[in-house]
Amino acid sequence: MSDKVCMGAIMGAFGVRGEVRVKSFSADPAAMGDYGPLTNEDGSREFNVKILRPIKNAFAARLSGVNTKEQADELKGMQLFLPREALPDLPDDEFYHADLIGLEVLDTGGEVLGKVRSVQNHGATDILEIFAPGRKTTALLPFTREAVPTVDLKAGRIIADPPEGVF
Structure with missing residues (x-):
């Protein structure tokens, strides 16, 4: 598991006063900046994020230190991260999406x-999008207790009992 969790991504400038359009990946999308400052992937830049208002498929936001459209334009495509320790612990049957990505998926018989x-x-x-070697398209598996009875983060795997026709 990474020590950082991606909370969102900057989609570009919004307006002419340095606001940005952000896509939020948090459970409460409007709360992506509520946990503390967010950084770029390597941690070299840090921003306080203030969500201003919802806009089509995203949010308008103000980032500390970004005051012009040109500065906002330079950030397009940047992902925003939060240190994992700033997030609350989850109950045993809940998971951060970032922790599921990259896990190996096996069926109940042990086949990958x-x-x-x-x-x-x-x-x-x-829904888990699963890349299976040898397939032309990814498989979409509902992330329900019936279809995914076991998630073992320590072992880095998921045991799945997929509905007929998924694989």
């Missing part, structure tokens, strides 16, 4: 199905 490429949510439940 692939690796988690991303975690998506389109409203109903989380």
Whole structure:
């Protein structure tokens, strides 16, 4: 597990006064800046993030030290990270999406199905996007107790009992 968790990404400038358009990856999207300062991936830049208002598919935000459209434009594509220790501990049956990405997925018989490429949510439940070698497309596995009975972060694997037709 990484010692940092990606909380969002800067999609570009928003307006002419240094505001940015950010996509939030936190459970409460408007709270991405509430845990403390966020950094770029290597930690060389730090920003206090103030979410201003929701906008289409993102949020308008103000970052400390960013005062012009040109400064905001330079940050386009930058991911924003938070130290893991700043996040609250989760109950045993809840997981940060960042911790699931990259885990190996095996079926209940021990056969390797692939690796988690991303975690998506389109409203109903989380869905694991699994890259399986030899497949032309990724598999989408519902992240439910029935389809994913075991997540073992220490061992770096997920045991899945996928519904018929997923793999």
